[in-house]
Amino acid sequence: MEKHIHSPNCNHDHEHDENHFDNEALDDNTVSIKDLVYSRQVIEMITVANDFCLFLExxxxxxxxxxxxxxxxxxxxxxxxxxxxxxxxxSDPEATERFVNEIQWEAIFNSMKKILENSDTFYYTDSNLDTIEASIAEHLADIYQDLKDFVWLYQKDTLNPKQNAVFECKALFQTNWGIKLTEAMRAMHLVLFNQQILTSNSNNENWEND
Structure with missing residues (x-):
């Protein structure tokens, strides 16, 4: 019968292999995070968010x-x-920063409110079926704050802030700016197309009178 000789270094080699595999897994995880942070979805989000913020400014x-x-x-x-x-x-909670201050928020809000005038106020129904009075300008300023913070944090040189920027942007999409965007979209749709309908009706009346 063949005898299996137990080497005294066997356990050490086994532990070394486990450590090696753990390091490989860690490296794979790091690469995976980096791939996500630099993914096409994130780059496209950065591009659209930056364009939106610059427009409001x-x-x-x-x-x-x-x-x-x-x-x-x-x-x-x-x-x-x-x-x-x-x-x-x-990643690292300390790597998360907020950049937009109250003065910058108010600048966006006041600009939009001045331009929208009497079209700014709208109403929506909340989860309790209560009717809520809201402001398009306020919603847009809130969305601007979340997205501008995202853009600026992502521009940091190291991976941790970029990772946190993606995490925060998605979390706030689910709890704040995504919700306000859908509410503002409906309000802006009504303002825009009611205005176009009124203009069209006015033009038709003028044409008929002519």
């Missing part, structure tokens, strides 16, 4: 129709890109 130079035309096109795209963000874990 210069909105004072535009009229109501121009703003609503742009927003009613980019809002569904923002929602789509937010829903496609990958699932990542919060």
């Amino acid at each position: 210069k909105c004072e130079t535009l009229n109501k129709s121009q703003i609503l035309e742009y927003l009613h096109r980019i809002a569904p795209l923002l929602y789509l890109k937010g829903s496609l963000l990958p699932d990542v874990q919060l």
